[in-house]
Amino acid sequence: xxxKTNMHIHSKxxxxxxxxxxxxxxxxIENNIRYATITDHVEFDREDMMYIRRKFSERDYEIDHLNxxxxxxxxxxxxVEISEPHLYPKQVxxxxxxxxxxxxxxxxxxxxxxxxxxxxxxxTYLYYREILKMIxxxxxxxxxxxxxxxxYYKEDFSEYNQVKEVLDAVKENGKIIEINTSAERRAQxxxxxxxxxxxxxxxxxxxVTIGSDAHRLPxxxxxxxQAEYLCEEIGLKPVIFEKRKKIVL
Ligand SMILES: [Zn+2]
Ligand SMILES: [Zn+2]
Numbered sequence: 677x678x679x680k681t682n683m684h685i686h687s688k689x690x691x692x693x694x695x696x697x698x699x700x701x702x703x704x705i706e707n708n709i710r711y712a713t714i715t716d717h718v719e720f721d722r723e724d725m726m727y728i729r730r731k732f733s734e735r736d737y738e739i740d741h742l743n744x745x746x747x748x749x750x751x752x753x754x755x756v757e758i759s760e761p762h763l764y765p766k767q768v769x770x771x772x773x774x775x776x777x778x779x780x781x782x783x784x785x786x787x788x789x790x791x792x793x794x795x796x797x798x799x800t801y802l803y804y805r806e807i808l809k810m811i812x813x814x815x816x817x818x819x820x821x822x823x824x825x826x827x828y829y830k831e832d833f834s835e836y837n838q839v840k841e842v843l844d845a846v847k848e849n850g851k852i853i854e855i856n857t858s859a860e861r862r863a864q865x866x867x868x869x870x871x872x873x874x875x876x877x878x879x880x881x882x883x884v885t886i887g888s889d890a891h892r893l894p895x896x897x898x899x900x901x902q903a904e905y906l907c908e909e910i911g912l913k914p915v916i917f918e919k920r921k922k923i924v925l
């Protein structure tokens with residue numbers, strides 16, 4: 677039996693979630709999820725450093741308390757999901773120096789030309805260019821929800837060579853990808869990235885993180901089994917991160 681993990685959860689310390697850490701811990705224990713990472717958003721285009729520092733100080737204090745309380749049943753890890761980290765290298769470095777994060781995930785949320793262009797192939801191309809820049813010039817551990825653009829398109833307009841270039845770069849830059857299970861509820865698609873891309877990734881990488889990207893309590897265990905089965909079937913190993921070191925369970 678695979679040890680259950682969820683490496684992508686947003687608490688009330690994210691602008692778009694109201695979940696209390698205490699309630700998240702409870703639902704994780706109910707679902708036998710042994711290790712979970714709270715990956716609250718950092719958006720350097722709208723949050724200043726003072727605000728960010730204050731929220732993580734508060735949050736990490738709460739996490740320490742919950743880990744003591746649930747010792748042996750649940751370990752909550754301290755993570756962050758940074759939007760477009762390659763655009764804010766100095767801030768990312770400063771933040772990583774101040775807080776002993778277990779896990780830093782980088783994600784593209786701002787998709788160039790999404791609102792202004794009708795050309796879905798072209799916008800998808802731009803989206804993949806942006807992922808590539810993030811992989812090549814940021815110090816994140818994991819690349820979050822590749823294919824997130826399909827949340828808007830509900831269909832895949834990527835091309836094989838774009839995907840190959842991105843996945844090869846993940847490998848070359850010593851990073852890994854996330855399997856994000858929110859695709860079904862957000863886009864009626866199987867996973868982010870899609871199953872065929874995850875299989876393609878297996879040619880260059882052995883490790884992934886699995887996360888539900890939960891913003892509400894019922895979403896915490898959402899669809900994690902599908903990702904676990906797929907990993908077992910194709911031989912990918914789900915990992916956790918502690919102090920930014922990959923750990924195979
Ligand atoms: Zn995200
Ligand atoms: Zn997220």
